[in-house]
Amino acid sequence: MKLAWKEIIAAVDAALDQYLPPETAYPEEIHRAVRYSVFAGGKRLRPLLTITAANVFNVPLEHALPAACAIEMIHTYSLIHDDLPALDNDDYRRGRLANHKVFGEAMAILAGDALLTCAFETLAREAPKYLPLETVVALQQEISRAAGTAGMIGGQVVDIISEGKPVDAETLEYIHRHKTGALITCCIRCGAKMGQASAQQLALLSTYGEKIGFAFQIVDDILDITGEEEVLGKKTGSDAAKQKATYPALYGLEAAHKEAEKLLAEADACLEPFGEAAESLKSLAQMLVNRTH
Amino acid sequence: MKLAWKEIIAAVDAALDQYLPPETAYPEEIHRAVRYSVFAGGKRLRPLLTITAANVFNVPLEHALPAACAIEMIHTYSLIHDDLPALDNDDYRRGRLANHKVFGEAMAILAGDALLTCAFETLAREAPKYLPLETVVALQQEISRAAGTAGMIGGQVVDIISEGKPVDAETLEYIHRHKTGALITCCIRCGAKMGQASAQQLALLSTYGEKIGFAFQIVDDILDITGEEEVLGKKTGSDAAKQKATYPALYGLEAAHKEAEKLLAEADACLEPFGEAAESLKSLAQMLVNRTH
Numbered sequence: 001m002k003l004a005w006k007e008i009i010a011a012v013d014a015a016l017d018q019y020l021p022p023e024t025a026y027p028e029e030i031h032r033a034v035r036y037s038v039f040a041g042g043k044r045l046r047p048l049l050t051i052t053a054a055n056v057f058n059v060p061l062e063h064a065l066p067a068a069c070a071i072e073m074i075h076t077y078s079l080i081h082d083d084l085p086a087l088d089n090d091d092y093r094r095g096r097l098a099n100h101k102v103f104g105e106a107m108a109i110l111a112g113d114a115l116l117t118c119a120f121e122t123l124a125r126e127a128p129k130y131l132p133l134e135t136v137v138a139l140q141q142e143i144s145r146a147a148g149t150a151g152m153i154g155g156q157v158v159d160i161i162s163e164g165k166p167v168d169a170e171t172l173e174y175i176h177r178h179k180t181g182a183l184i185t186c187c188i189r190c191g192a193k194m195g196q197a198s199a200q201q202l203a204l205l206s207t208y209g210e211k212i213g214f215a216f217q218i219v220d221d222i223l224d225i226t227g228e229e230e231v232l233g234k235k236t237g238s239d240a241a242k243q244k245a246t247y248p249a250l251y252g253l254e255a256a257h258k259e260a261e262k263l264l265a266e267a268d269a270c271l272e273p274f275g276e277a278a279e280s281l282k283s284l285a286q287m288l289v290n291r292t293h
Numbered sequence: 294m295k296l297a298w299k300e301i302i303a304a305v306d307a308a309l310d311q312y313l314p315p316e317t318a319y320p321e322e323i324h325r326a327v328r329y330s331v332f333a334g335g336k337r338l339r340p341l342l343t344i345t346a347a348n349v350f351n352v353p354l355e356h357a358l359p360a361a362c363a364i365e366m367i368h369t370y371s372l373i374h375d376d377l378p379a380l381d382n383d384d385y386r387r388g389r390l391a392n393h394k395v396f397g398e399a400m401a402i403l404a405g406d407a408l409l410t411c412a413f414e415t416l417a418r419e420a421p422k423y424l425p426l427e428t429v430v431a432l433q434q435e436i437s438r439a440a441g442t443a444g445m446i447g448g449q450v451v452d453i454i455s456e457g458k459p460v461d462a463e464t465l466e467y468i469h470r471h472k473t474g475a476l477i478t479c480c481i482r483c484g485a486k487m488g489q490a491s492a493q494q495l496a497l498l499s500t501y502g503e504k505i506g507f508a509f510q511i512v513d514d515i516l517d518i519t520g521e522e523e524v525l526g527k528k529t530g531s532d533a534a535k536q537k538a539t540y541p542a543l544y545g546l547e548a549a550h551k552e553a554e555k556l557l558a559e560a561d562a563c564l565e566p567f568g569e570a571a572e573s574l575k576s577l578a579q580m581l582v583n584r585t586h
Contacts, residue, residue, distance in 0.1 A: 153323065
């Protein structure tokens with residue numbers, strides 16, 4: 001059963017709406033702040049990857065929603081905290097004012113904390129309705145590890161301490177692999193674990209996840225240079241202004257394009273053994289590399 | 294088997310040291326920041342409560358350590374974020390400089406995020422070594438709910454939006470019950486759940502937890518007025534300076550003392566049906582109300 005992306009995104013939005021406390025729940029301020037960023041027009045790339053990877057093994061959409069939404073909550077919290085004045089100090093995100101510009105710094109910090117907490121609450125409360133507890137715990141291990149200092153937070157730390165300094169290729173790769181790569185790979189691994197993938201299948205899909213995670217970040221950095229602000233919904237050129245370490249900054253735009261294409265081909269190769277079942281994952285990778293925003 | 298408090302605290306410190314990445318793990322900055330606050334001389338009250346409650350049901354110390362440490366990590370992250378300039382703007386904590394004064398705001402925000410993430414990683418990775426998965430998931434549900442907007446974060450939000458405003462008794466009680474009460478009650482409930490307590494036992498212990506949680510907060514606020522700075526390790530009078538809503542501010546010192554004693558007696562009453570097995574919990578409550586720091 002192949003799922004249409006639009007169908008998946010609609011289901012993810014509905015599930016997020018169900019899992020998160022309503023805006024009317026006391027204290028309303030925090031729930032307004034949380035929902036402002038969760039429903040800010042994100043691409044839902046991570047839920048799409050999670051659900052599409054699970055679908056390779058015929059895991060029903062409904063069963064994959066708790067993990068998919070938990071990862072989206074973690075992604076959203078990381079954006080809220082990244083935008084804070086003490087970190088990236090960005091005023092805009094996805095074409096709208098950043099969370100802290102609307103709700104203030106204190107509420108933005110707490111909204112991020114709330115989303116991170118709610119991600120693990122969702123896993124513990126919702127996932128056992130559909131999955132064996134061994135799988136639930138395996139997903140929690142995957143997600144907490146990918147989101148922590150061995151993953152996303154680690155990448156964010158190195159990104160911050162590298163700002164304004166010359167960055168070597170090794171450090172740049174560390175930042176990419178961790179800041180965005182870890183959570184993207186995690187989506188694929190969670191999908192595979194929900195599908196009770198074999199060790200070999202898990203290894204192939206993990207490599208696929210790593211390749212597209214890296215490609216995604218390179219494309220992101222390319223778009224920061226070449227993209228149109230109206231399309232991206234955020235200021236372009238901000239990486240350069242902050243002397244951020246990026247792939248195109250280190251190797252140039254052409255090499256960056258080539259690298260993204262190379263990674264896409266390598267990712268595709270990992271999907272070969274899955275045949276037809278992985279067609280959707282293949283298309284997702286292409287969409288990801290060829291996107292314009 | 295009755296456990297000595299010193300023995301429990303030593304085991305908790307050793308377990309925290311084992312669960313948290315070492316300072317030598319890359320990127321070192323974040324692990325130094327995390328460990329600075331985790332090993333800052335905290336009283337380990339929450340792990341003590343968790344382990345002592347579990348011990349009522351003869352749960353071995355070792356089995357209760359993952360949940361006890363996860364809760365301590367969450368408590369510590371909340372202190373790091375609370376102290377940030379955008380929130381309480383405190384420069385000192387437990388007699389040492391606040392995390393953000395040593396490591397900077399960005400690293401303090403990320404250290405808090407890392408601890409919150411590590412709490413759930415610890416539950417998912419360590420608890421299944423000792424407990425049935427049904428219990429692990431039950432603990433995760435308890436802890437995530439108590440730490441979220443229906444618990445600790447909710448209390449923090451109302452505390453912040455009430456600053457500098459006249460606060461009524463209802464709002465004050467909400468802040469107390471949530472900001473500190475929810476996580477303290479959670480400790481007791483987790484101990485009971487690890488011990489496979491009956492519904493009636495769980496209800497009694499939950500009430501015990503609520504009573505001592507409230508008493509703990511009242512004593513905290515009394516000490517902020519009457520305590521000696523050298524003993525407390527933080528500035529006294531800071532609540533009054535910030536026009537924070539506190540029980541003694543609303544009702545006076547004498548009424549506050551009386552209320553704490555009344556809550557202690559009510560908490561004690563909840564432990565009657567447990568007899569000898571709850572002696573340690575009883576002593577803990579007394580220590581908590583009679584403490585001078």
